[in-house]
Amino acid sequence: MDATDLKIVEILAKNARVSFRKIAKQLNISPQMVSRRYNKLKKTVFSYSSVTVNLEKLGFKASAGFCIKVSKEKQSEINQIYDKITKLPNVIVGGVLLGAVDMCFLVPFRNFAEIFNFQKQLSEIEGIEEVDITLYRAHQSWPRELHQPFLQNIKHSPT
Numbered sequence: 001m002d003a004t005d006l007k008i009v010e011i012l013a014k015n016a017r018v019s020f021r022k023i024a025k026q027l028n029i030s031p032q033m034v035s036r037r038y039n040k041l042k043k044t045v046f047s048y049s050s051v052t053v054n055l056e057k058l059g060f061k062a063s064a065g066f067c068i069k070v071s072k073e074k075q076s077e078i079n080q081i082y083d084k085i086t087k088l089p090n091v092i093v094g095g096v097l098l099g100a101v102d103m104c105f106l107v108p109f110r111n112f113a114e115i116f117n118f119q120k121q122l123s124e125i126e127g128i129e130e131v132d133i134t135l136y137r138a139h140q141s142w143p144r145e146l147h148q149p150f151l152q153n154i155k156h157s158p159t
Helices: 003-014 020-027 031-044 072-086 112-123 147-156
Strands: 062-070 093-096 103-109 128-137
Touching (some): 003 031, 020 031, 062 112, 103 112
Antiparallel strands (some): 062 103, 062 128, 093 103
16 A cells, blocks of 8 residues: 555545545546545455444434453353443444453443443343443544544554
8 A cells, every 4th residue: 555545545534425536636646546546445455434423413412431341250251241232222332352341332322311221231241240431422423533543653654
């Protein structure tokens, strides 16, 4: 991947709906070149396209990060516990981690009753030893432009 490919990725990460013509004009190359490079990137770098959702407009007032510690006795079942949690309502994203906690999940909520209900559902899953909750305002758009700093680092890193 060269600097032009990285610039195309950066532009599309900000707005996946921008036309090849606009990208071409910005990079001073032909739309056909952008199309060829995009198709190559689609096979090698891009994993999927997604839609950005405004959670506030859907009525979500807050989001919570749930960091979960699984009991030592149930460590061998961590993937099954993870699967159960991802099937609970409103779970946007989760991950199994290494460190002080075993997994974390991002969950938006419309009101406090939903938060308490989610916590109750978690308490019914066998093997969960501890849950740490961090509340914050709902994301106005999800997913966010998470790749921008990452792409900037790639662009400026020595190869």
